[in-house]
Amino acid sequence: MAVKKVLIIGGGFAGINAAKKLGNAPDCSVTIIDRRNHHLFQPLLYQVAMAGLDPSDIASPIRSMLNRYDNISTLLGTVDRVDVDRRVLITEVGELAYDYLVVACGATHDYFGRDEWEDYAPGLKTIPQATEIRRRVLMAFESAERTDDLEEQTKCMTFVLVGGGPTGVELAGAIAEMARNTLKRDFKTIDATHAKVILVQSGDRILKQFPDALSQYSKAALEDLGVEVRLGDRVTDINAEGVQVGDDFIHARTVIWAAGVKANPIGKTLGVETDRAGRVQVGEDLSIAGHPEVFVIGDLAAAKDKEGNPLPGLAPVAIQQGHYVGKLIRSEVAGKTSMKTRRPFHYLDKGQVATIGRRRAVMQSGRLRLKGTLAWLGWLLIHILYLNGFRNRFFVFLSWAWSYVTFGRGARLIVAKQWKNNATE
Template sequence: MAHRVVIVGGGFGGLRAAQALEGAPVEITLIDRRNHHLFQPLLYQVATAALATSEIAWPIRHILRRRRDVTTILATVTGIDAKRREVLLEDGSTVTYDNLIIATGARHAYFGQDAWEAHAPGLKTLEDATTIRRKLLLAFEAAEREPDPEKRQALLTFAIIGAGPTGVEMAGAIMELAQEALKGQFRRANPDRARVVLIEAGPKVLGNFREELSEYALGALRRRGVEVVLSRPVTGIDADGLTYGDTRLDTETIIWAAGVQASPAAQWLGVEADKAGRVKVNPDLTVPGHPEIFVVGDTAAMTRPDGKPVPGIGDAAKQAGKHAAKVIRARLAGNTEPLPFRYGHKGDLATIGRRAAVIDFGWIRLTGWLAWWVWGIAHIYFLIDLKNRLYVAMSWLWIYLSGQRSSRLITQGDADKREPIKEVTEGVD
């Protein structure tokens, strides 16, 4: 019987592990609760109507269609029996493994305030992105029908909590959506009156970037009209708005970009985890006491040789997935020497809207329109296939030249219902 490798998660880490095992004497089973691989760095562009869902996600089966050694299963994992070497699925069935790679990613964390999630959705999945896009577009529609000026302004106020790359990119994109894409399309709800408020508990935006790049991003946001609030943690969120410090902000659209929590992999395995729930792995990314199990990406608490944590970005997950495959290959070839994971950081990138971005490759740092073009080229390069690269490039070029965003449709629920604000299901492209 061939060596059985089970990969849980079809994101950056899991997919890269499957690709790196091509040609190895193994049978691979890849399990994911969704049927698609998602390019998460561009989720905010779906949420702000710049891109369609199909432009940043691809069916896993399609990606791996030529791999006869890979079986893809659409299922939800509910646990792991490490003694029996079985992955437990929601229907009660199991999948047996010789090696297991866990790449289940992370979700947003609300720092113990889970009730906030109902009013402040995060951005990790396509469902999250279409939900936020729907909320954004419906806010303008509701404001058009609202006769009370104060309530109308509350509808046109958008709050983003967390000023990391996701929060900064979302803030710039929402402001451009209001000021450019929707300009002249409303009579009562003037999009020019839209307020975008970016709230950060720390002292600066893009906290992991160099000081000069953080300062540039702050200036670029404010020049675009984004209100940036620093060193003021949010203390309350409800259906009518939020509170930070002693300040109350009335808004019906709040987006959470402040923290993440790992999947329950540590609980499945009964092993030690850090505060974010990430499994504390060995230097070779295996689980202590279980050399046959690897944990990669946002699910793992990985460290660099200098002891600093590996950032939770897509490239880190890819490198970890590739390393797990390398160790499995080495063991199958009879090499049992320790192979510690060494992460190579390629740089930090963030965009603040059309014609503005910050890039730090270590050896060179860029800001402004040139950084925006480099940022765009880098992201297009990492998309899965040529069709998507062309579609995204054309969409961005159109937005760059015209300011217009094409994915702005809102669908209703049942056709016989006539409540355009309440009876809204999922936005489509």
């Protein structure tokens, strides 16, 4: 029996879990390609941006995560497009042929056609973005300390978060807590506790994927930390001076984008229908129409649950899809099942959790609803458990314990972007 070539694009939650299920699978030769060398635990990326964790706490080299499987190769490189008819992937290092293809290259943030906003309002999807946000937030306090101009000082100490989903809520809570607890003793001229944090949400409540009561609790918890939550307001402009929100112009030096998402453009090269955000339509088995050998999973896929509702772009969905596709390919290559009689993918919704700050979080699982300390402990536990590798778990646990006791943030470094001798920034 011939060895089947399986290509996986993307080493995120979906791709890495598909790969693991194919580890040491008989007659399978697997290559996973990613333009970064590391898998990233996205749910904790905001903590890197907020100087609570280091990049390496939440990232692991894809190579070392998979090095125990002899049949899996890792390739660092970018993918241009897929030629589904010729069954080849066109990459920067040449063409790669496949028998099975798993497309799991995710999504990035979207500025709704206003890409020029990115300069003033970075999003949070990658490590360089997290360190850029960290740099901006810390530099804002430094600049406030350096100036005598009160208007400039206020602008420096105003932080606007665009988007009321989990990322926006987590960042707003974290900036407010950092100003209140960690930074207040550091500055002599300014009072860091006077920092103004504004969360802008176009809808009528934050964390809208949670039950209404938990949204209300989250809003109250943020306000208790001093965050101003603006609901039903739309951002119409962002520039170097600040943000236009409805009829108000908010003068703010630091703006962070946590709103729209758009899928990786590779999805469009598959030749099948995509939705408004560029996500690829997939069947019940997560393959694309006419090509049972091509799967799309994770944030790039527009998959649906049993009731026909779209599945959210969350880590658990990506993980379960990765497991499903990995097992399916393994079984078909081994001749145990057939392409023609595939059992559909079912998402098991275990619930969701979001954190606002110290001992403030919300959690929903089935009919269970938790808020406050218990939900926060649940959040901690879940994130430690799902974090890859014992080393990461151990160090993140210790960092958290340390921060909890001392109110400190160990990674409060402003690191220059340029490395050369005479670099000024």
